[in-house]
Amino acid sequence: MPRFLKNKQFIFVIVIAVALISAMAYTYGGGRNVTPIESAIGGILSPVEKVFYSVGNSISNFFASVKEIGTLRAKNAELEKEVIKLSKNDIMLQEYINENNRLRDMLNFKDNNTNITTKPANIISKNPGNWFNTFNIDVGSDNGIKPKMAVLDEKGNLVGIVTDVGKDWSKVLSIIDVDSSVSALDVRTRDNGIVRGDSNGNLNMIYIPIDSKIEKGDVITTSDMSMFPRGLIIGRVEKVEKDEGSLLKQAVIKPEADFERLEFVQVVTNMKTTGD
């Protein structure tokens, strides 16, 4: 028998390591209701985290608003201009909507624009490590949350997807995490692609056809081909790249949601398909 096998501590460490690797393989991927023990651990710690998180946020908001005081007047004038422009657009859109409905009726098109219903939630904590972009929210299976529901920010931009659900808390995987992928669509050119996180806080859209006319500033939304409701805004194209020798294009996308300053989110509760 080799000498190192007599070292009980070493064997213990090896056994634990093997157990952990199997646990990793078993739990990886999410989409499960967590066990009661995990749920209880989260239940005990989330109120504490909530307090710390909101204290931190209010302090940073205070400093942010102090910084903004100087630019408020200019910003206000700019916004007023924007409002005038948008209200003009709104009238035009109303016309389009009416026309669209009329044409739909003529063609007997089925209406597949179902409205989404959401449940508001507070963020209680963020992943403590540097590798993953996940956060926890304060609603869970008690509030009707299920794995694989979409999570939006206050303005309705896509933020992430619920992975694990506890009794009164759940884990959310942000779309900027390296492990996330979302089927996406360029609103202007109707090109389909997959949006993935690139671990730098930006997004990469891959699998864009080579003849696509996608360019900087295009709005990217969720497509109808994933489990997400369609038309949720993901972000704007910042840069289009073409791989030499590859038959596909790639685009760097700046997410529309501000992941640094997220505080409140909403969870979409009427998804097409949600876990089990």
Place this chain on the structure above:
Amino acid sequence: MRSIYKYLLIVFAIVLQATLMKYIAILGVKPDALLILVIAFSLLNGSGEGITLSLFGGILVDVLFNNAIGFVTISLLIVAYLTGILSKNVFRESTFVAFIFVFLGTILYNLIMIFSMLLMKYDLNPSYLLNVVIVQSIYNSIITIFVYKYIVRLNSFVKSKKFFFKI
């Protein structure tokens, strides 16, 4: 049961890490209070305590935040165990020794993390990897310089018999 202070400290470090640490991030990289604590206690009291503390803290972090349970725990466990073994041959209370251990420990911790991410077929960005590993190891070891003497003091306080009451 006196070591309950250490466990409470670790819970507190995790809560702080998850809520307020993002405000002191440098170049988008947060320091890791849990890792510093586990390495420090493992250095002071040997690998046995390193293993128990890393299991406690790691599983807590994994259950609370990570998708795959075991990700943080396995890296912490290996770092704590190695620190504990090597600590037999060094002067434990020295801040300089702790500085070196935390610096090397953070690099090893992140390398194990990257290795397990590669096994899970994550799409990794090499420049970001290097950034995190280097910045975090420097950041963690500089924090260690300032806090290590307090950890040593807490450790001797927990060990000493001068207790007003027993838990």
